[in-house]
Amino acid sequence: MVDSLVNFFTQGLVGIIPSEAIIFIVSMVPVLELRGGLLAASLLDIEMYKAVWICIIGNLIPIPFILLFIKTILGWMKKQNCFKKLVEWLEHKSMSKGGQIEKYEFLGLLLFVGVPLPGTGAWTGALIASLLDVKNKKAFMAIGCGLVMATVIMCFIAYGIPALVTMIA
Numbered sequence: 549m550v551d552s553l554v555n556f557f558t559q560g561l562v563g564i565i566p567s568e569a570i571i572f573i574v575s576m577v578p579v580l581e582l583r584g585g586l587l588a589a590s591l592l593d594i595e596m597y598k599a600v601w602i603c604i605i606g607n608l609i610p611i612p613f614i615l616l617f618i619k620t621i622l623g624w625m626k627k628q629n630c631f632k633k634l635v636e637w638l639e640h641k642s643m644s645k646g647g648q649i650e651k652y653e654f655l656g657l658l659l660f661v662g663v664p665l666p667g668t669g670a671w672t673g674a675l676i677a678s679l680l681d682v683k684n685k686k687a688f689m690a691i692g693c694g695l696v697m698a699t700v701i702m703c704f705i706a707y708g709i710p711a712l713v714t715m716i717a
Contacts, residue, residue, distance in 0.1 A: 550551055550706070552597070557657075562592070567589075567592040568594065568602055568631065570588060571585045571586075571592065571599055571606070572585070572602050572603075572606040573606070574603075575605075575606030575607045576606045576609060576610055578669075578671040579669075579671075580602045581669045581670055581671060582604065582606075582607040582698055582699060582702065583669070583698065585599070585603035585606060586599060586600070586603050586702040586705075587706050589602070589706065590707055590710065595705060596703055596707045600699055600703065604695055604696075604699060607670050607695055608695065609672045610670075610674075611671075611674045611688060611691055612688065615655065615674050615687055615688060616677065616684065618678045619678055619679070622635050622639065625639075632681065638675075639679060641678065642676050642679060645672065646680055648660065649677065649680060649682070653682060653690075654686055655675075655690075657673055657676075657682065657687060657694065659694070660676070661673040661691050661694025661695060662693070662694035662696075662698050663698070663701070664701055669698075670691050670694070673691050678686075
């Protein structure tokens with residue numbers, strides 16, 4: 549699914565908006581986030597050092613808003629019959645991944661965001677931190693550090709492995 553979304557952005561928007569804007573947008577989208585942004589950057593032949601900063605900034609922009617406002621937004625949505633089930637599902641899904649974050653707080657949140665696995669990332673980490681009432685400053689710092697960790701891993705995957713394959717071939 550992530551591959552299809554990245555392909556949609558990289559193929560559907562190339563030539564319409566600058567490549568840098570594409571990876572910035574991809575990095576802001578839930579599910580894709582920084583991981584998808586760096587993969588898209590690699591596919592679009594954007595220099596890694598340039599892509600890293602664009603993707604980190606793109607992924608970080610929504611986080612303070614999630615930390616500050618998501619509980620209010622979810623509370624309002626729960627009062628609307630059409631959104632109630634969706635919010636309950638989202639809270640249940642997020643909290644099912646929150647055990648390690650609740651237990652280890654900073655380190656748990658850092659690792660949750662930093663290890664690029666399906667269903668993890670800054671958006672979900674911010675949602676869980678908010679639902680668990682982790683202090684915003686601590687949550688933002690852990691998410692930021694987690695993004696640095698995810699960046700290192702994803703740079704190796706998006707840029708390092710293709711470079712190794714090219715050298716070998």
